[in-house]
Every structure is written in C-alpha cells, then in structure tokens.
Amino acid sequence: MARAASPTASSASASRCPASRTARSRRWSSSPSTAARPSGRTCASPPSAVGASPEGGARHAVALESRLLKEAPGMPNALSVSRMTGNRSTFPQWYQAINREADLSEVSPVRGCMIIKPWGYGVWEEMQRDLDRRIKDTGHVNAYFPLFIPLSFFAKEAEHVEGFAKEMAVVTHHRLKTVDGKLEVDPEARLEEPLIVRPTSETIIGDAFQRWIQSHRDLPLLINQWANVVRWEMRTRLFLRTSEFLWQEGHTAHATADDARAETMKMLEVYRAFSEETLAMPVIAGEKPENERFPGAVATYSIEAMMQDGKALQAGTSHYLGQNFARAQNIRFQSAAGELEYCHTTSWGVSTRLIGGVVMTHGDDDGLRLPPAIAPRQIVIVPMLRDKPEDAEVLAFGEALSKQLSATTTLGERTRALLDTRAQRSADKRWEWIRRGAPILVELGPRDAAAGQVTFMRRDALRNGDKIVSQAMPLAEFVARAPALLAEIQASLFAEAKARLDANIRTDIASFDALAEYFGAASEDDEEGEAFKGWVRAPWSRPTGAALETVEERLKSLKLTLRNIPLAQTGAGGSCLFTGAPAVEEVLIARAY
RNA sequence: CGGAGUGUGGCUCAGUCUGGUAGAGCACCGCGUUCGGGACGCGGGGGUCGCAGGUUCGAAUCCUGCCACUCCGACCA
Incomplete structure (x- = not known):
C-alpha cells in the first residue's frame, strides 16, 4: 500500500479513510491545490499521499469522489459546497455515485432506459402524491389514455410532427414466429397502420376531446394523466434524460384564449409552488424564447432550477397551445351565441427528471439529502444491537418510538418513521441511511433505552467540520418536536438552495x-x-x-x-x-x- | 451520429506494453472476539476477464470485427 505520507496509519484508520483509495485520487494527486487541503473527518492522510493503492471502499464513493476535489479557486460566488459538488469536471461522476450509493436508480440492460430502484421510486411516489393533490385541488381529474398512438393521429399537427419525428419508437408488427428455433418478427403480422409509442399525448387526448366536447357547457375540460412516455434519445443520463421516463401530463380545453392562458399560468404556478415547497428546490418561472417552444405551442413557460454545478435544469413546462391542436383535430364547441368555435388548449408536465434535480440540488459529500416532504422515510431508527440481553429493551424502545412517531403528523401527512431491524451491522445501516438521505436518523443504544432518551442526527446538518453532530432529548419531547424538526429541515434545505440561486x-x-x-x-x-x-x-x-x-x-x-x-x-x-x-x-x- | 475514453467477481480497480492458464480492497457467507461514531481475527463462496472470429503449443494480454457504457459535441423533459 502506498500510503507514504502516513506511515503510522493502521489498517483500521485506513478503512475509515476511503478517500485515499480510488484510482481516481491519482488524478488530483498532482494538483497543488489538493495537497494543501486538510483531510476531511477522520481521514488522517491527505489525498495526495495516496498513489496506486487499489484498496476498495466502493460504498464510500460519494464521499471519496467529492472530498478529493479542488476548492473553487477564488470564486466570489463560489458555492458553499463547491469543493465537492460544484466542480464541473467531477460533477457527473458525483451524480452517478449518488444514484448508485443512495439506491436511486441504475442503467438497465435496455439501451437508454433506467431501473428506478425502490428508494428512488419511493421518492417519486411521494412526489406523485403531493403533486396529484395539487393538480386535483385546481380542479383537474385523472384519466388514462393509450400508450400507442396511431401514426395518423400524430401526423395531424405539422410542427408537432417535426418536433418529435426524430425520436420516435414505432410498433410495426404484432406477432413473432419461430424460425429454426429462433424467434423472429413475423412479416405476415405487419400492422396496417404503424403505432407510435407516445412521446406525449396531445394527439391521442385531443382525439378524445374532439368527441367529448360539444357545448361551451363542456368547458373547461381539465384532464391529467400519469404515464410513461418514450423519446428515443441519443444520449441518456439517469433521471435527467432517458428513453423512457415517467411523468404527469395535463391536457385542458377552454372556450377562450384568456381562459387557456390563465390555465397555463396557473399550472406553471402549481409547479413553482410544488418545486419550492415540496422539493425545496427554488426555481425561476418564465416564458421560453420562441425557438424553445414545445412543438405546436403558441407559448411555452418553464421553471428553471440551478444545480450545484451551476447548470440550469428545466424542471417543468406549461404550454398554451392556442387553437393549433384544436384546428388540427377539430376540437370544437358551440358557444352560448350558437357559433361553432375551436377550443383553446393547454398542456403541462413534470417528470422523473425532478428526482435528478433534487439530487443535484441537495446532495452533498455524504450522499443524498432528501427534503422531508418527499423522503419515503423521514425518521429512521437504527437500533444498536449487540447480541446481548439489553437488545430486547433497545428494540422495545425503538418500536415504541416508531409507533409514537407514526401517530404524529408532519407537513400534513402521517410521519413516516422506520425502525430498521435488519441484521446488518448498525454502523453500516447508519451510513446507508445517511447516503440515502433520510432527514432524521435516530441512533438507539442501550444507554438511550435506559435513560428514555433519543439521540439523533439531522441529515441537513450532519457535520460540524469533521465531527458528526448528534443531539439527544427525552422520548416524549422528541416525539412532540419531530414534526417541527422535519419542517425545519425542509425549510433549511430550501433556504440553502435559495441562497445559492440568489447569489449566483x-x-x-x-x-x-x-x-x-x-x-x-x-x-x-x-x-x-x-x-x-x-x-x-x-x-x-x-x-x-x-x-x-x-x-x-x-x-x-x-x-x-x-x-x-x-x-x-x-x-x-x-x-x-x-x-x-x-x-x-x-x-x-x-x-x- | 462525430470526437475521446473505458469494459476483469456485487462495487472500485490492478494485471494487458513484455502471451504461460486470474488478483486486491470493500461487499457477501460461517465461527469467535467486539460494539455510542463507517470493528478485528480466522475460515469460506463467487469471475468461461463485454461478444464473435483469428494468430499461437498456450490469449484477460496480440490481430480483426461487433456490442455496451462514460465524458464532450449535435438533439431533447
């Protein structure tokens, strides 16, 4: 092992010092600005001390990738965390590391597609639940339309076609057959009309609207759909751009341009509020320049969020479609005056891309930090079990705590607490939850059980310098304060991101x-x-x-x-x-x- | 689709230049000792080295073709 600068380091300390270990570290080891950087946490040797040691520590990759990065040199507007995540050259690696280490997602065997793992999907479910409420509170109802869209439907709006034609998955056959023991597409089973896999649903929903709408009394028609869509992307990244992704798409029809424009702005505001209040992700809402408009739209609006590398992420869009689709699809209504008029339509959507936005907004050196509003588990209790008689007391205490927490209400929902009784070592479980971003982590040992107290860490303020910050309070007090504490974490994550946005x-x-x-x-x-x-x-x-x-x-x-x-x-x-x-x-x- | 890079146990990688029959750490399994800041010892399991050809007595290593992934472009939520 080439740990030249710390000859006294024991293997024990080395194991806590994963920064010294990847091959990546060699990339920076020659950098003058790295050598001077004090090592983080319990790490005793500076990164530059390490050479080709192939020792592992894959699970620590988030921490080690980022800890090695250079300080942003002399930047007046440098991020507070720029030494780790704000470095453009390593940000993609850091992003992928978080996806892996926080169990969010992974690339699938299918080109361009991802597997959303349970923890990542749990985040999406929380997002869905919250946003679905907001969509329904503004008068919309959910429905579901087909995944397959006849080519002829899609072809009706010229700009729309032009915008999407280059990234379309097309279904042309409906049967396979076995030839010499091999499965092949049966040429006999060619579809009369090819079906496209929806890249968005304006046309298939417009077709329904055309039939559903006759009178001004049928308007406005306010429909939302939760679905997957496919756009054949050339280059993909987990959550941010994949060939298949999950989203929500709203489609509405109105009697007047004013009504439709008002709807467009209303949903943009719903997205802004959702992003800032629920995702703790500050955004700037505005209108897209004409060349960035959705294909077929009269006006497109977006919310834009700033990631920790300074790049902008389009986090949601809302479109005023004018009468373009209505004309193309004959969506008409009879007005109060008896005239036949074309509807004015809108569409708006946000996708699983938001998960990527949350990662790049709140993630840090230790992994993900989840805003409590979308954390599948808000408070995770890790019992310190030691195969000793007092384990029973610790577990009993933990169960009581979990039960009491679950009876409280946080941010308008039942508090999501979990007692992690898995057989893994407690230390491993603790770090796993830190990497996953659980907002509050309770460490429950025999001393806590005996004293009737709760020792916990806040993920949003995990460290003070190199030290892990934990605090303790009596059980009843903790239970009583937990909802407020979570709300405070939600607010602090937003405040941190907002300050970064404003300052940059x-x-x-x-x-x-x-x-x-x-x-x-x-x-x-x-x-x-x-x-x-x-x-x-x-x-x-x-x-x-x-x-x-x-x-x-x-x-x-x-x-x-x-x-x-x-x-x-x-x-x-x-x-x-x-x-x-x-x-x-x-x-x-x-x-x- | 262009440019660059990478494919070796679950993860991160060494080995490839100079062919000799596969390694490390972490993770995983067992036993024991530990346990409030990413434990230690001993013993294990797991890889047809991206795929397909070729050269060779012998290929992770050399040659040819293909595929995938990553980064940078072009395109886009």
Whole structure:
C-alpha cells in the first residue's frame, strides 16, 4: 500500500479513510491545490499521499469522489459546497455515485432506459402524491389514455410532427414466429397502420376531446394523466434524460384564449409552488424564447432550477397551445351565441427528471439529502444491537418510538418513521441511511433505552467540520418536536438552495464580450476543474426569427442557452446584450442540462 | 451520429506494453472476539476477464470485427 505520507496509519484508520483509495485520487494527486487541503473527518492522510493503492471502499464513493476535489479557486460566488459538488469536471461522476450509493436508480440492460430502484421510486411516489393533490385541488381529474398512438393521429399537427419525428419508437408488427428455433418478427403480422409509442399525448387526448366536447357547457375540460412516455434519445443520463421516463401530463380545453392562458399560468404556478415547497428546490418561472417552444405551442413557460454545478435544469413546462391542436383535430364547441368555435388548449408536465434535480440540488459529500416532504422515510431508527440481553429493551424502545412517531403528523401527512431491524451491522445501516438521505436518523443504544432518551442526527446538518453532530432529548419531547424538526429541515434545505440561486445570478454583465469573458475563460481550462459559473440575467430586445437564431448561434459557441424570460421582471432598462437595441425585458442565460 | 475514453467477481480497480492458464480492497457467507461514531481475527463462496472470429503449443494480454457504457459535441423533459 502506498500510503507514504502516513506511515503510522493502521489498517483500521485506513478503512475509515476511503478517500485515499480510488484510482481516481491519482488524478488530483498532482494538483497543488489538493495537497494543501486538510483531510476531511477522520481521514488522517491527505489525498495526495495516496498513489496506486487499489484498496476498495466502493460504498464510500460519494464521499471519496467529492472530498478529493479542488476548492473553487477564488470564486466570489463560489458555492458553499463547491469543493465537492460544484466542480464541473467531477460533477457527473458525483451524480452517478449518488444514484448508485443512495439506491436511486441504475442503467438497465435496455439501451437508454433506467431501473428506478425502490428508494428512488419511493421518492417519486411521494412526489406523485403531493403533486396529484395539487393538480386535483385546481380542479383537474385523472384519466388514462393509450400508450400507442396511431401514426395518423400524430401526423395531424405539422410542427408537432417535426418536433418529435426524430425520436420516435414505432410498433410495426404484432406477432413473432419461430424460425429454426429462433424467434423472429413475423412479416405476415405487419400492422396496417404503424403505432407510435407516445412521446406525449396531445394527439391521442385531443382525439378524445374532439368527441367529448360539444357545448361551451363542456368547458373547461381539465384532464391529467400519469404515464410513461418514450423519446428515443441519443444520449441518456439517469433521471435527467432517458428513453423512457415517467411523468404527469395535463391536457385542458377552454372556450377562450384568456381562459387557456390563465390555465397555463396557473399550472406553471402549481409547479413553482410544488418545486419550492415540496422539493425545496427554488426555481425561476418564465416564458421560453420562441425557438424553445414545445412543438405546436403558441407559448411555452418553464421553471428553471440551478444545480450545484451551476447548470440550469428545466424542471417543468406549461404550454398554451392556442387553437393549433384544436384546428388540427377539430376540437370544437358551440358557444352560448350558437357559433361553432375551436377550443383553446393547454398542456403541462413534470417528470422523473425532478428526482435528478433534487439530487443535484441537495446532495452533498455524504450522499443524498432528501427534503422531508418527499423522503419515503423521514425518521429512521437504527437500533444498536449487540447480541446481548439489553437488545430486547433497545428494540422495545425503538418500536415504541416508531409507533409514537407514526401517530404524529408532519407537513400534513402521517410521519413516516422506520425502525430498521435488519441484521446488518448498525454502523453500516447508519451510513446507508445517511447516503440515502433520510432527514432524521435516530441512533438507539442501550444507554438511550435506559435513560428514555433519543439521540439523533439531522441529515441537513450532519457535520460540524469533521465531527458528526448528534443531539439527544427525552422520548416524549422528541416525539412532540419531530414534526417541527422535519419542517425545519425542509425549510433549511430550501433556504440553502435559495441562497445559492440568489447569489449566483449575475446581473452586471452588460455586453456580449463580458458574457464571453465570464463563461468563455473557464472553458479554456483543462478538465481538471472548471470554476463554478452560475447564471446571467441580462437585458435584451426580444429578437425573433432569424435574429433570434443568430443570438442562439453566438450563445452556442459559449455552450450557453437562453433559459427563460422570468415572469418577475425588475424593469431595469439598458440595451440588449445581443443587438444593442433598447431592451424590453431581461432573459436568463445559462449552461443547461 | 462525430470526437475521446473505458469494459476483469456485487462495487472500485490492478494485471494487458513484455502471451504461460486470474488478483486486491470493500461487499457477501460461517465461527469467535467486539460494539455510542463507517470493528478485528480466522475460515469460506463467487469471475468461461463485454461478444464473435483469428494468430499461437498456450490469449484477460496480440490481430480483426461487433456490442455496451462514460465524458464532450449535435438533439431533447
């Protein structure tokens, strides 16, 4: 073992020092800024001390990947956690490590598709439950439409077709046959009309709307569907972009443009509130520039969230479709005046991508941190069992605690507590729950049982420097305070992310050159570590058509995109960053997922 | 689809240059000692080295083709 700088380290301390072990560490070992960094936690030797030692510690990958990273050098707006997660060059590895170590998801044998593991799916279920409530509270009802859409349906809206045609899964046959012991597609079983696997459901739902709507009394028609969709993506990443993903898609029809526009904005606001209140993920809501519109839409709005590497994630969209789909599909109603008119429709959706957003918003060196509102288990009790008589008391105490906690109400729901009685070692279980992001972790030992007290850790504030922070209080007090404590964790995660977002949107960039300097300089760095860059909010003249395309081209050279035009405008004047013309509003510019 | 890289037990990797019949740590199983900050000892189980051909007495290693994954582009929730 090449642990040159700490010759005294015992194997025991080495085992607690996983940072010293991956081959990755060699990548940074020559970096001057790494060597000086004090080792984290119980780790005795600096990362640079380690060479080719192949010792393992795979389960610690989240911690070890990130601990080795460079500090963001001299960045005024550097994230508080940028030394681990804010480093652009290692962020993808960190992201994948969390997916693996927090048991969220894994790539499947099917190209471009993922397996959402129970813990990750549990998070999705909590999201679904909360958002479904919000969707129903705004008057919508759930329904389900077919996975397969006849090609002819899909073909009706020209822009829509153009937007999705390149990423379509198509079903052409309905039978297999065995030839020489091998299964083959039966050429005899060709479908008369190919079916596409839905990439979105405007057309199949529009077809139903066309039949369901006759009178203005049938409007508004407010439908939502929870479903999977398929878009044949070239490049996929867990949760953020996969060929198949889960989502919710709302589809509504209205009598007037005003009503439909109001619906579009209402659902955008539902998404904003859901994202900020439930996911603790601050967002900026705004309108997409015309070239970023949903295919077939008159206007598209989005909420954009800032990830810990500074990139923007489109976290939800809401579209005003005008009468485009109504005309294409003959969705008409008879008005009070007796006239036949086309409906105005909307659609809006969020997907399992949000899970990726939560990971990249709240994750840290120790793994995932889940906002209590979406944590499948909010309080996990790990009993310290030692194969001794007092184990029974510890377990009994734990069961009582779990039961009492489950009788309380947190954030409007029954508190989700778990007594983890699995046979694994307590220490392993503790770290597993830390990596998974359980908001509160209770460690229950004989001393607690005897004293009738609860010792616990908050995942949002797990460490003070290198030390794990735990606190203790009497059972009754803990049970009484747990809901408030969880609410506090929810709030603190949001506050942390909100502060990061607010601190990293620059509004002082007044020219394209300045923009290029800010973003361009970093891209010339090698992969060793690009400094954190946030977003830029800049005045612009809202160019359209070819002029807008030119803007996009120039931004592309800097790997930048227009995210949205925030609804909340400051009214600041100035001249357009791109055209020099008088600005009419501000636009958000960022690198994006 | 272009550029770069990687495929070796569950995980992270060494071994490939210089062919000789597969390793480490962690994880897993058993026993014992431990146990409030990622325990220790002893003993085990698990890999046709991404796939298919080829060269060779012999291939993880050399050659050819293919596939998959990761990162960077193009495309997108």
